[in-house]
Amino acid sequence: MEIYEVLKRDHEEIKEFLNELVALDDDDEYRFVLIQEISNALIPHSRAEESVFYNTLRAVNADKGVVFHGYQEHMEAESLLRTLQVMDKVNMEWKPIANKLKDALEHHVEEEESDIFAEAYNAFSQEEAEVMAEAFERLKSEVEKEGPIQTTVDMVVNMMPPRIADKIRSFTDKGMNP
Numbered sequence: 001m002e003i004y005e006v007l008k009r010d011h012e013e014i015k016e017f018l019n020e021l022v023a024l025d026d027d028d029e030y031r032f033v034l035i036q037e038i039s040n041a042l043i044p045h046s047r048a049e050e051s052v053f054y055n056t057l058r059a060v061n062a063d064k065g066v067v068f069h070g071y072q073e074h075m076e077a078e079s080l081l082r083t084l085q086v087m088d089k090v091n092m093e094w095k096p097i098a099n100k101l102k103d104a105l106e107h108h109v110e111e112e113e114s115d116i117f118a119e120a121y122n123a124f125s126q127e128e129a130e131v132m133a134e135a136f137e138r139l140k141s142e143v144e145k146e147g148p149i150q151t152t153v154d155m156v157v158n159m160m161p162p163r164i165a166d167k168i169r170s171f172t173d174k175g176m177n178p
């Protein structure tokens, strides 16, 4: 299996959760379960995607603008998700934020599967795409064990130029590279 299929499978899962979420009534407490499911699916996916897919593309000199745009959308989605997670505590309406998150992620997935995949099809052989799929799955299960602070730190480290990122990882002893 190649990295593209593995990423698409996750995207479909996340989109289904979002569809379910926005279809709920405003007072349906099942939203808490779904918001947690979205977080559990989205964050490990995004961290592993950045480390294995985005940064490998960056390293082979693909269009870096496309990759950084992807990073930016990960940040936006995660800040909406965090807002949604605290929403009830501050007594705000959660539906508009849920809709915003759904729209943002649908847009992100569409761009990823078109613009970023196009860069990758040019840059990687089939064999490389298969190796990346394995590395992605391995790293995803590592991220699943991490807490929210570590996954935020990981995002920032992932974005840095490789040499600086390696230095930080050697200090913190928290490797994100497979």
Ligand SMILES: [Fe+2]
Pocket: 007, 011, 045, 049, 109, 112
């Ligand atoms: Fe993705």
Ligand SMILES: [Fe+2]
Pocket: 046, 049, 070, 074, 108, 112
């Ligand atoms: Fe993504």
